[in-house]
Amino acid sequence: MSETMHRALASSTRTAGEIAAELRRDFALAMEAQHGTQPLPDPVLATLFHALAVQVSRVYEEAERVFPVTVLDDLVSGLAMEPRLASPAQAVVRFAGMDQRETVSAETQLWGFTRTGSQVGFAPDEPIDVSPTTLAFAAVYEAGRLHAIPGARLPGGGVIPPGSVPLALEGAAPTLWMAFDADEGHLGGLGVFLDAEGAAAEALARSPWQLLGPEGTVREEGMLRPVPGRGGVRRLAWFHEAVPAGAAEGAAAVVPLADGPYGARVWIFPPVPADRRSRCGVPLALRAAAPLLLPEGAPHALDRALAWVQVPLPAGTRGVPDALHRVEPHCVTASNVEVASEQVAFDRMGTAVRLCPEGSRDRHVMGVLSVTGQRGARYAEESAVEGAPSSGRWRYREGHLELRPARHATGLGDDYAMVRLLYCDGERANGMEIGAVCRVDAELANVTLQVANLTVSRGGAAPPAYAPARVRFAELLRTRERVVTAADVEAAARAFDVRIARVEVEGRAESGPQGVLRTEAVTAWVRPADFADPEGELPRLRAALEAHLQGRSALGHVVRVAVRPLAGGAR
Structure with a gap:
């Protein structure tokens, strides 16, 4: 039977049914060689063979597909390619009802309510003083x-x-x-x-x-x-x-x-x-x-x-x-970024958990704010070089949080860890009517402080489809994280967002405060139908892509990005 499993792992064409059939044949041969008789049909034994075959096929599938992708993801992460996150909706909020000067920080939680009564969280993009x-x-x-x-x-x-x-x-x-x-x-x-x-x-x-x-x-x-x-x-x-x-x-x-x-x-x-x-x-x-x-x-x-x-x-x-x-x-923009805490009990949930906020696929994890162990010690990222070998570690990748519990002098590890996460509702946070963001959830000296959004929230979207790991890794290898030629710019732009259908690059000279600079005018063509809120998302895509390319351009070169819709805007 072990030879059958070995053959299954060595072949990429075997399905669970084929593996189960071969297990039954090997069992029949073993019965005849030892007892001189063929086994009678047994539904329980058939179910056992099928369940084992499914597990073997999954192991092979993971070894064939998941392991290489995971390795490439780790390599891409180590090369510091930015992850593509959900786009939070943004609105302008105004504070009123204050009688003294006070700072409203960027982590002050604001709450809005949709037409159906569901709650959506916002936070100021920048701290401001109200007075x-x-x-x-x-x-x-x-x-x-x-x-x-x-x-x-x-x-x-x-x-x-x-x-x-x-x-x-x-x-x-x-x-x-x-x-x-x-x-x-x-x-x-x-x-x-x-x-x-x-x-x-x-x-x-x-x-x-x-x-x-x-x-x-x-x-x-x-x-x-x-x-x-x-x-x-x-x-x-x-x-x-x-x-x-x-x-x-x-x-x-x-x-x-x-x-x-x-x-x-x-x-x-x-x-x-x-x-x-x-x-x-x-x-x-x-x-x-x-x-x-x-x-x-x-x-x-x-x-x-x-x-x-x-x-x-x-x-x-x-x-x-x-x-x-x-x-x-007394105004500032506020984005749909919500801070929430979750407890991960290792004995019940394990050390690798899938993050699905409140069981909803319409909510997206923006990042991990902090991980704190049972005794109050902060966990470090897996790639961080500081910290003792016994300290706790964490790594977030593709919706999964992997934790390594801290070990203490007694030899015992943490039973649980508290994780503070940043959530975003994506497209669900769009269309918040004027005045719908109306509650401040913070302990402030201005106890009568009020808030209201002056604009309808816009720009929220789910994370764009991630380019396959092989494509992203090939882009990094090809450009060495430096864009020099037009082909480099196109490869970097397409790996940055798969919704970019076409890229045009034009080199020209541009006068500035420091004199004449070499400017690369990049035009990214997209289909508006691929975006939940094109008018809100395309300016953000333009700014993010420009910063991405500028950080990889040669010294003295300036990158200007324009995002244009394809004619018709159809998929």
Whole structure:
């Protein structure tokens, strides 16, 4: 019988039925050789042979197919090829009801509710400070007129209605003005949502921000510039100061979110030093026109010291008042990333478990935040070089979590481990109606803090189909993790996302602050039907692919990626 099993393992064409038939023949020959008689038909023995044959065929199948794929996965992981995760849905949320300054961290859990009443978790993409700060005035100058932008609040209640008045600023470029009634912390950590679209959004992304001085004028120490943040959020930084690197912690370290559909519409102020917390009256350029935009009952609402911010837009920009729909403070983007804890009991569940959140295939694991043993010791990743040989280890791969329990001085191991996981609902988190994200689940000093989403959630999707391990490994071997030729770019792009149907590469020169740079213009063609929310997912795919290729390009080369739909968009 052992010879039969050996022959089965040596052949790739034998099925479980063939193995069972050969087991029966070998048994019959053994019976005749030992007892001189043929065995009678026995259904129990036939069932036993069939069950054994199924197990043997599975062992061979695993040796033939699973083992090589697993080895390739380990090699790809060791070569640091990024895993493709689910895309979390993103929305813009606004906080209200605060009476003191407080930081809302990126791990603050927010909850929303779908139309069917099911609960969906969100978390801020970036930390912000909430405070009693209010927006007192917002307006855009363009083509000889000053236009009020919705969002400003009057001191006694009420809002500044939309409207426009003449304003003669000879040769001035379009400019956005905002005034804030801030607390002692000034504008530090304030998140501002500029609901812009089209050319206005692109112009705002390229523009500096200017915190006006006590005289209402621009000064060098008040200059700010936008830098990219998590989820596409624009973090403002002081113009002449280096942006602090700051090691990512918690969920931000495990899930570095790519640009979301709303990230580029949110700006977050940096901490404001005491010597820059300037306030002033209405700037001279607006002194005659701004009061004309105020309602009749509040003609002197701006006659006080406010924190004024000016955003000059590129010359030639048109249509900003129509494209900038509103300005809202205390806002940040929030993505469908939920932190949950699970206990893995080794005696009952084993040391290798399949992670299926709440038994639902519509929820996806984004990563492992931490693993803690029975005695409180943190487990390290299997590939980490630090840690004692007896310390606990973990490895996450393709929906499976493999644990190696820690061994203690007594020789006993942990009975269980606590695992903190990051979950995402993918497509299920799309379409959350305005106001559906309405609960803050955190212990905060502002006990009356409220939250509501100002936009419908978009961009959530399940993980894209993973390119076969052999394809990914071949891409790494072929390019050596460096893209030099057009064929390298195409191989890297196709291995990055199998939904990319065609890749075009064009080399050209591009002038920049450092001089003329070599630029590779990459166009990835996709079928929109392959995406759950094309308008929300394609910008994120573009940003992620561009970062992937840029990290593998030669020094001095710049990669620009555009994602275009194929004609018709059919599968």
